[in-house]
Every structure is written in C-alpha cells, then in structure tokens.
Amino acid sequence: xxxxxxxxxxxxxxxxxxxxxxxxxxxxxxxxxxxxxxxxxxxxxxxxxxxxxxxxxxxxxxxxxxxxxxxxxxxxxxxxxxxxxxxxxxxxxxxxxxxxxxxxxxxxxxxxxxxxxxxxxxxxxxxxxxxxxxxxxxxxxxxxxxxxxxxxxxxxxxxxxxxxxxxxxxxxxxxxxxxxxxxxxxxxxxxxxxxxxxxxxxxxxxxxxxxxxxx
Numbered sequence: 001x002x003x004x005x006x007x008x009x010x011x012x013x014x015x016x017x018x019x020x021x022x023x024x025x026x027x028x029x030x031x032x033x034x035x036x037x038x039x040x041x042x043x044x045x046x047x048x049x050x051x052x053x054x055x056x057x058x059x060x061x062x063x064x065x066x067x068x069x070x071x072x073x074x075x076x077x078x079x080x081x082x083x084x085x086x087x088x089x090x091x092x093x094x095x096x097x098x099x100x101x102x103x104x105x106x107x108x109x110x111x112x113x114x115x116x117x118x119x120x121x122x123x124x125x126x127x128x129x130x131x132x133x134x135x136x137x138x139x140x141x142x143x144x145x146x147x148x149x150x151x152x153x154x155x156x157x158x159x160x161x162x163x164x165x166x167x168x169x170x171x172x173x174x175x176x177x178x179x180x181x182x183x184x185x186x187x188x189x190x191x192x193x194x195x196x197x198x199x200x201x202x203x204x205x206x207x208x209x210x211x212x213x214x215x
Contacts, residue, residue: 014183019150026150033146036110037138040117051121058119071204078200085141085192094148095181102156109149113142129211133202137195144191151181 009017019026044051070077093112098105120138122128155177158165162173 011186015147015187018154018180018183019147022150022154025153026146029149029153030143030146032110033113033142033149036113037117037120037142040114041120042117043114044118044121048121048123050118052123054115054119055123074200074204077204078196081199082192082196085144085196086189089145090148090185090188090192094145094152095185098152098155099178102159103153105152106149106156109145125215126207126211129214130203130207132210133206134199137199137202140191140195140198144188144195147184147188147191148181151177151184154180 067077070080089112093108094105096105097108120131122131155174158167158173158177159170162168162170165173165176167173167176
C-alpha cells in the first residue's frame with residue numbers, strides 16, 4: 001500500500017489511508033472527543049449555575065450581539081460560523097499550539113470540549129428545541145475537530161519518537177507528520193463547511209416551526 005503522503009495515492013483517498021493506518025488512535029480520540037463534551041453537559045445539568053454563568057459571559061464578550069447581528073442572513077451566519085470554527089477553534093485551539101509544544105492543542109481542546117458541553121445546557125424551552133437540529137451540528141463539527149486532533153497527536157508522537165516512523169531525525173519526522181496533518185485537514189474543512197451551513201440554516205429556519213409544534 002502506498003503512503004498517504006505520496007503522489008501515487010489519489011488526494012481524496014489520502015485522509016482515509018491516514019485514518020486506517022492509525023485507526024486505534026482515531027477511535028480513541030473520537031470517543032474521547034464526544035465523551036468530554038458529554039461530561040461537560042452532565043456537569044452543566046448537575047450545576048445549573050455554570051451554564052447560566054457561561055451564557056452571561058457570552059453576552060458580555062459580544063458573542064450574543066454578533067450572533068444577533070448576522071443571524072438574519074443565513075449565508076452570512078454560515079460564513080461567520082465557519083470562520084470562527086476554522087480560526088479560533090481549529091487553528092488557535094488545536095493546531096498552532098501543537099506546532100510549538102507537542103500535544104498542547106489536545107489539552108486546550110479537551111478543556112474547550114468540557115466548557116462547550118456546559119454551554120450546551122439550555123435555560124429556556126426554546127433553547128432546548130434549538131438543540132434538536134443543533135445536535136447534528138455538534139456531531140459533524142466534533143468529528144472535524146477529532147480529525148485535527150488525530151493529526152496533532154501524530155505530530156507530537158512522531159516528533160518525540162522519530163524512530164517509530166523510521167525517520168532519521170526529529171525534523172524529518174516532524175515534516176512527515178505535518179504532511180499527514182495537512183491531509184487530515186482536508187476532510188475536516190469539508191465537515192466544517194457542512195456543519196456551518198447546517199447550523200446557520202437550521203437555526204434560522206427550523207427552530208421556530210419546531211417551537212410551534214413542540215411548545
């Protein structure tokens with residue numbers, strides 16, 4: 001089988017090859033990703049003051065005002081969601097710290113997952129209705145982040161143990177793992193596009209009809 005980073009492998013197949021080569025790591029990271037979010041959600045349910053405090057923080061830092069300003073236009077809303085997910089979450093939280101310190105992005109990502117799980121606990125009936133379509137958004141976007149987390153895990157692992165991948169130097173191992181991270185970023189970006197479009201349009205057009213039926 002050709003290496004996923006060689007030109008002989010079609011571009012669309014390379015992410016699947018990377019995942020298959022490290023399938024156990026991908027399964028563990030995916031399960032941990034959803035598990036930490038669920039843990040945060042349970043904490044939020046058990047301690048209602050925490051999600052209320054998170055809601056106040058989001059209002060105070062301007063997040064609520066930004067959502068209100070762009071939510072009337074679904075395409076603009078989707079673009080903003082995509083930009084935030086790529087820049088703040090994918091790059092700043094997961095990828096960039098791991099390029100400097102091995103596995104640093106995984107620690108930040110784990111913290112974000114628990115905090116986000118707490119934030120997902122709703123305080124109003126309409127908020128719980130919104131969680132019905134938003135649950136699909138969560139599934140899609142978390143898988144994108146899990147793929148990036150796999151990439152930075154491979155980067156840190158190969159960087160610290162270059163002999164594991166047969167690399168003569170740490171630099172060679174780092175560059176090889178960086179290429180795999182780039183390959184995994186392709187399906188991650190596709191999932192983030194799908195997630196942003198679904199989130200924007202579902203929250204814009206589905207929440208009110210669902211509220212009319214369920215409340």
